[in-house]
Amino acid sequence: xKKTNLLYITLIGFSLIxxxxxxxxxxxxxxxxxxxxxxxxxxxxxxxxNTKALIEDIKTLSSDVYEGRRTGTKGAALAKDYIIxxxxxxxxxxxxxxxxQPFTFEAGKTYNATNVLGLIKGNTHTxxxxxxxxxxxxxxxxxxxxxxxxxxxxxxxxxxFAFAExxxxxxxxxxxxxxxxxxxxxxxxxxxxxxxDNAIKQKNIVLNLNMDMISRSDDNQLFAVGSRxxxxxxxxxxxxxxxGKVDLLxxxxxxxxxxxxxxxxxxxxxxxxxxxxxxxxxxxHKDYHKPTDDFENIDQQFxxxxxxxxxxxxxxxxxxxx
Numbered sequence: 001x002k003k004t005n006l007l008y009i010t011l012i013g014f015s016l017i018x019x020x021x022x023x024x025x026x027x028x029x030x031x032x033x034x035x036x037x038x039x040x041x042x043x044x045x046x047x048x049x050n051t052k053a054l055i056e057d058i059k060t061l062s063s064d065v066y067e068g069r070r071t072g073t074k075g076a077a078l079a080k081d082y083i084i085x086x087x088x089x090x091x092x093x094x095x096x097x098x099x100x101q102p103f104t105f106e107a108g109k110t111y112n113a114t115n116v117l118g119l120i121k122g123n124t125h126t127x128x129x130x131x132x133x134x135x136x137x138x139x140x141x142x143x144x145x146x147x148x149x150x151x152x153x154x155x156x157x158x159x160x161f162a163f164a165e166x167x168x169x170x171x172x173x174x175x176x177x178x179x180x181x182x183x184x185x186x187x188x189x190x191x192x193x194x195x196x197d198n199a200i201k202q203k204n205i206v207l208n209l210n211m212d213m214i215s216r217s218d219d220n221q222l223f224a225v226g227s228r229x230x231x232x233x234x235x236x237x238x239x240x241x242x243x244g245k246v247d248l249l250x251x252x253x254x255x256x257x258x259x260x261x262x263x264x265x266x267x268x269x270x271x272x273x274x275x276x277x278x279x280x281x282x283x284x285h286k287d288y289h290k291p292t293d294d295f296e297n298i299d300q301q302f303x304x305x306x307x308x309x310x311x312x313x314x315x316x317x318x319x320x321x322x
Contacts, residue, residue: 045244048170048311049162051304057086057158058215058303059295061136062150069149070140071183072111079136083116083157083180090164092118095177096199103193105183113137113182115190117198120164124173128322129200131177131208132314133191133266134160135184145291150298152288153184155215159307166311173318174206181266184212191266195273206322207233208277209314210267215303217282222246222306224313225261228253230276236316237278243312244305278317280310 061082067075084099095101095117102114116136122128134156138149148154160178167176177200183189195202214222227234227250237250254260262268267277287293 049165061154062148068140068147116180118178120176122175133179156211191269208270212265215298225279246305
């Protein structure tokens with residue numbers, strides 16, 4: 001992910017827009033003021049996926065074995081193979097003749113990269129597609145230190161697998177492309193390549209839901225970005241009932257609510273092509289783009305609740321007529 005450092009600015013007349021009722025105090029202080037309350041809240045959640053598998057996937061992809069998943073490296077190739085194997089195991093079809101969409105680009109040197117693209121067929125709007133995306137590349141190895149990128153963005157990739165599990169029992173109305181993009185850290189290259197060159201006509205792609213950094217938040221906040229530009233999507237977010245530990249907020253859309261994340265990750269490629277998007281992500285934390293973005297530093301409960309939040313939001317978006 002490529003976000004600038006966050007500046008939370010309190011200005012008269014400007015505040016983060018809550019997806020429910022806005023409260024200027026910490027929205028979780030009154031509800032989650034004891035560990036017992038938190039446990040009773042999360043215990044009632046009916047997760048639509050295997051939470052143990054979710055945690056195991058993010059742990060695996062952010063391990064030293066994958067050497068930070070830098071585009072064009074052995075670690076990235078291992079991550080690509082892991083994603084393909086998971087798609088096959090979970091019954092996800094390839095979008096094309098196989099799961100791989102290879103491409104090359106220049107960023108100081110020539111990189112050989114590969115997007116991994118799976119397909120879940122819809123049962124109603126069979127000519128329209130929703131793209132669920134995350135990027136599997138990260139910063140690699142620098143000065144002998146491995147940048148494992150647990151939150152950025154092994155968290156989003158592992159969430160794609162949770163979606164695949166969900167779809168096995170709950171087929172979507174729209175066709176769904178599960179897109180694991182490469183080259184995000186080098187300029188969103190995989191997303192731009194996909195939007196420009198794939199077998200699906202752009203007019204048939206009706207929505208992109210992008211997940212980039214969703215596994216930890218000091219304030220238990222998950223942001224949904226994009227409804228400013230596509231107001232038809234806003235009611236789903238405004239009427240959303242928070243799940244477990246996660247406070248879902250609309251914000252960071254360039255309206256005096258802190259940094260503008262409109263072009264901060266792979267959703268930018270869709271937005272520039274006039275394809276509606278919602279980006280789900282958390283504020284930058286102390287381990288962002290550092291070798292300490294490790295599995296041990298994610299918040300497992302927040303992460304599980306964030307993935308359930310996004311799946312629940314998807315089901316509402318999937319019911320819309322585009």
